Amino acid sequence: MGDPRGFLKVPREEEDERPVDERVQDWREIVEHASAEQVKAQASRCMDCGIPFCHQGCPLGNLIPEWNDLVYRGRIGEAVARLAATNNFPEVTGRVCPAPCEASCVLNIRDEPVTIKTVERSIAAQEFAQGPLVPRPAQVRTGKRVAVVGSGPAGLAASQQLARAGHSVVLFERDDRIGGLLRYGIPDFKMEKGILDARMEQMQGEGVTFRPGVAIGQEVPGEQLLHDFDAVVLTMGARAPRDLPIPGRQLRGIHFAMEFLVQQNRRIAGDPVDATSRPIVARGKHVVVIGGGDTGSDCVGTSFRQGATSVTQLELMPKPSLVRMPANPWPEWPLVLRTSSSQEEGAARDWAISTRSFQGPDGQLTGLETVRVTLDGGKMQHVAGTEQVLPADLVLLAMGFVGPERGGVIEQLGLVLDARGNIRTEASGATSVPGVFAAGDVSRGQSLVVWAIADGRRVAAGVDAWLRKPALAKAG
Ligand SMILES: Cc1cc2nc3c(=O)[nH]c(=O)nc-3n(C[C@H](O)[C@H](O)[C@H](O)COP(=O)(O)OP(=O)(O)OC[C@H]3O[C@@H](n4cnc5c(N)ncnc54)[C@H](O)[C@@H]3O)c2cc1C
Ligand code: SF4
Incomplete structure (x- = not known):
């Protein structure tokens, strides 16, 4: 000490x-x-x-x-x-x-x-x-080849650990840049992206091969990976968004948070916004963000920087307490009201409010009808007489994610899922298919960067142990 x-x-x-007033004029990190x-x-x-x-x-x-x-x-x-x-x-x-x-x-x-x-x-x-990060390549190569699918923090951590253990790692990423949600979800005002490039350079020096722009399950079938590599690690995230299927959902002006955030991250990086999607910009608009969590907060901060006229964030759950409740003592995570830096920038926040319908003539969103809710015996009840219409030109749906995207590599490899629809794994990260491992949000559900890194390290240890096992032990 x-x-x-x-x-x-x-x-x-x-x-x-x-x-x-200074920081909303640019996209640079807000913390000094x-x-x-x-x-x-x-x-x-x-x-x-x-x-x-x-x-x-x-x-x-x-x-x-x-x-x-x-x-x-x-x-x-x-x-x-x-x-x-x-x-x-x-x-x-x-x-x-x-x-x-x-x-x-x-x-x-x-x-x-x-x-x-x-x-x-x-x-x-x-x-x-001190300058470029010094690579720490393995002294002894094992001759084993590992494919990692998805380059978020779980895939990056797994790749670096496996390369340092002496395995040849190829990291496949369907996006055109490496980083997953670190690159395309989290905005620059929370984390500028130069640090990712510096870390990639170090990993290349350690022998990791990056293959961006390759969607496994589409261009390369999952079975092909099993044939070409000694082990496969799936770190594809949990990116299927929760939708709000209420009347008016089809109106123009309603988007998933990630559609909005990815576009802005691409603009800042100087990359073209996907030609197949319409630009989503908050400038001059009344923006309503549905969902009071971190993803919603990132939409709030991004909207202010784009020049939104107003930004309102709605949360279904009741307003948390300002202080810890006795049933939630230290050292537990305190379940208290938090205000993110983006919310501090001027967002109107409201709790215990549900959206009943989106409204708008001519196919274009103009507002949403809301109603207060209360928890009654664990069930959400609408409070009669509290209906109101909130003007909105842009609604961003940030109500969380329901699990990994389906219809691709998960089905091709015939992986068993858990009750929540995530890939089921053992403590080592092993899935139901020998030689296939999974880590991060794809097996945990949408979580935190720190958990993704921890999972990536854990799965790398599991893969390393499996690769070093004699072939007969693996078969039986
Ligand atoms: C908007 C937003 C903000 C967040 N902010 C924070 C925060 O401030 N702090 C925090 O701790 N956590 C935050 N999180 C959560 C955190 O980002 C995730 O928990 C973490 O990134 C999960 O890492 P991952 O590697 O499992 O998956 P991801 O980061 O989602 O990476 C998965 C990667 O796999 C790729 N992929 C998917 N399918 C395929 C395929 N078939 N072939 C090839 N590649 C594929 C995807 O393109 C993606 O790049 C945030 C999440 C969101 C959505
Ligand atoms: S609990 Fe706090 S004070 Fe104690 S060792 Fe950890 S950081 Fe230091």
Whole structure:
């Protein structure tokens, strides 16, 4: 522990965010880097607990007290190495992770956890500032070939771990750039994309072959992969969106959140928006985002930057409490009202509200009819007399995802699914088909980047163990 009295002397101080009126004018990241002195002072607050509860929160098992101490002592090179021991992409989690580690930090008992995410981001930034990331290629090659399908955080982490274990990895991605939701879902104002390119360069140096623009299950059938590779890892995400099949759904002006977010991410990257889809732009429009979660928030921030006239975000569930309820004590994730940076930019928010129909003459959306709802014995009931019409020119559906997309590789390989429609896996990531593994949202359902990285690492260990098994053991 750096300073045994650090947490008594130094208050928690988060990174600054750029002022709202400035940041909505551009697409750059809104969080400003904390100075080295500030990060060191924050790291000094870590108590190096006998039982570090922060570990309970972190799916990656990050060695948090160790790197807090190293940062406090200015031993950044060692901190980079300790962080890299458990996390392939700290530059990503340091930006977009909701930091369950901070929620379970012992200092959160009095609402002042160590700023673990800030320290992580700072370590990653200092590594990136030293120049190109140094590849760590395997010393011994195994001669085994692994196909990874889908280049989100799960596929990237699995690929890097497998390459470092000495296997030849080909990462297939149907989009024209690598990164999955890191590239095409999460907006630049939360995470600029240059860090992905730098990491890809490192992975290429470690022997990973990237094959963007290849949809497995279409151009290349799933069975072909099984024939050409010794193992196949499916990390295709859970991208089938939840729809709202109510009257008026067919009107022009109603889109899934991801259609909107992908287009904007492509524009920022200087790529053409898919010629087959109509441009979706919020400029001059009353925008209503249906769904109060993170995807909805990203639509809110994107709409403001595009110049929307107004942005309203609707949530079906009741407004959460401002403080923890007794039934939800530390170190559990606090179920409290959160306000995202995008919501802070001026969104009107409403809870316990349901949409009954979309309205609009001539096929063009002009508004939506809503009604208040209440939970009665666990069932959602409409409150009579609370119907109202909300003007809207653009509605973005951000009500979550129902699971992996169907009608492709899952059926071709005959994979067994779980009760929620995700690919069923064992702890090693093995699916019902020998030699086929799955990880990330495709087997967990839509989740978090940190879980996808953790799953990617876990499946890589499972594949590695399977590949090293004698052939007879595999057959039987
Ligand atoms: C808008 C949005 C914002 C989010 N923000 C955050 C956040 O701030 N913090 C956080 O922790 N989590 C966030 N999440 C959740 C997080 O992004 C996901 O949990 C995570 O990306 C899952 O990783 P994955 O690798 O399993 O899948 P994905 O990132 O979805 O990647 C799957 C990849 O597989 C590709 N693919 C699919 N089918 C095929 C095929 N047949 N052939 C080839 N390639 C294929 C897809 O094109 C995609 O690139 C967000 C999610 C969304 C939708
Ligand atoms: S729980 Fe908090 S104070 Fe304790 S070791 Fe982890 S980060 Fe440090």
